[in-house]
Each structure stands twice: as structure tokens, then as C-alpha cells.
Amino acid sequence: MTTDAEKTEAASTEGTALVELDDVSKYYGNIRALEGVSLVVHAGEISCVLGDNGAGKSTLIKIIAGLHQHDAGTLRIEGEETRLSSPREALDRGIATVYQDLAVVPLMPVWRNFFLGSEPSKGTGPFKRMDVEFMRRTTHAELLRMGIDLRDVDQPIGTLSGGERQCVAIARAVYFGAKVLVLDEPTAALGVKQSGVVLKYVAAARDAGLGVVLITHNPHHAYLVGNRFVLLKRGAMFGSHTREEITLDELTRQMAGGSELDDLRHELERTT
Numbered sequence: 692m693t694t695d696a697e698k699t700e701a702a703s704t705e706g707t708a709l710v711e712l713d714d715v716s717k718y719y720g721n722i723r724a725l726e727g728v729s730l731v732v733h734a735g736e737i738s739c740v741l742g743d744n745g746a747g748k749s750t751l752i753k754i755i756a757g758l759h760q761h762d763a764g765t766l767r768i769e770g771e772e773t774r775l776s777s778p779r780e781a782l783d784r785g786i787a788t789v790y791q792d793l794a795v796v797p798l799m800p801v802w803r804n805f806f807l808g809s810e811p812s813k814g815t816g817p818f819k820r821m822d823v824e825f826m827r828r829t830t831h832a833e834l835l836r837m838g839i840d841l842r843d844v845d846q847p848i849g850t851l852s853g854g855e856r857q858c859v860a861i862a863r864a865v866y867f868g869a870k871v872l873v874l875d876e877p878t879a880a881l882g883v884k885q886s887g888v889v890l891k892y893v894a895a896a897r898d899a900g901l902g903v904v905l906i907t908h909n910p911h912h913a914y915l916v917g918n919r920f921v922l923l924k925r926g927a928m929f930g931s932h933t934r935e936e937i938t939l940d941e942l943t944r945q946m947a948g949g950s951e952l953d954d955l956r957h958e959l960e961r962t963t
């Protein structure tokens with residue numbers, strides 16, 4: 692029997708990838724942050740990047756988000772080879788990044804955070820004629836569309852749980868037209884229940900046709916929603932699998948597989 696994830700993958704892989712990293716490397720001086728890393732992100736799919744501390748996950752995000760440029764290899768966006776020179780350029784090309792420490796203003800209402808940067812007082816872009824009631828209604832409706840019924844959008848966003856704040860940030864990116872969502876450890880600081888809420892929300896964004904890059908160190912979270920899995924360690928890729936190619940047990944084993952022993956050996960070699 693074909694699962695929903697398999698059907699989504701079969702349909703989406705027919706088109707050009709939204710984002711593709713091919714054999715990408717990045718160095719900070721002598722430090723190898725990434726070497727020979729490849730990743731593909733299709734519409735309607737979640738590509739997970741797994742790795743422990745120092746694996747190169749943040750560096751990979753920064754290349755896709757326009758904060759850093761790669762030193763070697765190729766970045767393609769919708770088939771076109773490119774280098775992103777700023778976060779603004781990444782956003783303009785439909786790539787929205789939601790960082791773990793969300794850029795929200797805790798004392799501002801949820802709806803104001805949702806529309807931050809596009810309020811009527813600033814008169815920017817197509818939103819200059821928006822009124823407050825419209826923004827309140829839209830914030831509520833957009834969250835509800837993805838399965839979150841937030842009754843009071845006037846409450847300060849700081850009163851929401853970490854998981855709910857993540858969902859508001861994701862809903863905002865979707866509403867403002869992102870094609871690709873890059874999520875930096877969205878469940879890292881959350882308990883099981885809140886992680887479930889966020890992962891369900893991420894899957895809803897995927898099902899709405901977005902391509903998602905999910906950065907995580909948790910193979911269970913990745914496997915619950917992911918279509919592809921790239922495994923990083925000390926900047927190098929040590930595995931790249933589609934969902935059909937790997938079981939959760941195998942993914943967990945590969946992530947845990949001798950990692951402590953490897954790290955100890957690495958430290959020993961470095962210091963002797």
C-alpha cells in the first residue's frame with residue numbers, strides 16, 4: 692500500500708527542485724564547517740538535516756538564508772544556479788527562515804507580531820490599506836487553517852507557549868508567500884506535546900505545497916514527518932536517504948552509531 696508521504700514524494704519529485712545544494716563546501720578560515728554536502732528540497736516535501744553540535748547545520752541554514760555564501764559547489768533555486776547575497780534576497784526568492792530564537796516582540800499582541808513590518812502606520816507595500824480588524828481576523832483565520840484555534844489574538848505573543856510561537860512564525864511565512872520554509876530546530880526547546888503540535892503544523896505546511904528544510908538533531912521528529920534525510924557530522928555528509936530507503940530504527944542507529952566513540956577518537960587524534 693502506498694502511504695501519503697510516498698504519494699506526495701512521487702508527485703513532487705517530478706518537478707524542478709525548489710532548492711538544491713550540490714557538493715557544497717564552506718570554510719571559516721581553516722575551519723571546515725561544511726564539505727561536499729548535497730541536499731534537495733521539492734515542493735510538498737520535508738527534507739530533514741540531522742546532526743549533533745558542530746555538524747554544520749547552522750552554516751547550511753545561513754547559505755540557504757542568504758547570510759553566508761558557499762566557497763565551493765552549487766546552490767540552485769528553482770533550477771537556476773545562484774548565490775544569495777542577503778536575507779532579503781532569499782526572502783524575495785520565496786525562502787523564509789524561522790530561527791529557534793524567534794524574532795518576536797513578546798509584549799506585542801499576536802496579530803501585531805504576525806504583521807510586523809507591514810502595519811498600516813508604516814504604509815508599506817500592498818498592506819497599507821489594511822485595518823486592525825482585518826489583521827486580527829487574518830491572524831486567527833491563518834492559524835485556524837492550519838489547525839490552531841487561538842481564541843485571543845490580542846494577547847501578547849510572549850504569553851503563548853514556545854510551540855504556539857513557532858506555529859505563528861510559520862503561519863506568517865506561509866501567509867506572506869514563502870515557497871520554502873527553513874526551520875532551525877523548531878522542536879529543540881519543546882516537550883513532547885508541544886513538539887507534536889509543531890510537527891503537525893509543519894506537515895500541514897508541507898501538505899499545502901511548500902518545500903520544507905527541517906533542521907533537527909532528533910531522528911524521531913525527523914522520521915515522523917520527513918521525506919528525505921541528510922545526516923551531517925563535523926561538516927561532512929555521512930548519509931543521504933529518501934524515506935523509502937531507511938527505517939526509523941536504521942536512521943536512529945546511524946545517528947547514534949558509535950558517535951561518542953568516533954568523537955573520542957577524533958579528539959584523541961587531534962590532541963596527540
Ligand SMILES: Nc1ncnc2c1ncn2[C@@H]1O[C@H](COP(=O)(O)OP(=O)(O)OP(=O)(O)O)[C@@H](O)[C@H]1O
Binds near residue numbers: 723742743746749750
Ligand atoms: N563564524 C564562524 N567562525 C568560525 N567558525 C565557525 C563559525 N561558525 C561556525 N563555525 C564552526 O563551524 C563548524 C560548524 O558549525 P555550525 O554552527 O554550522 O554547526 P551546528 O551543527 O549548527 O552546531 P550547533 O548545533 O552546535 O549549533 C563548527 O566547528 C563551528 O565551530
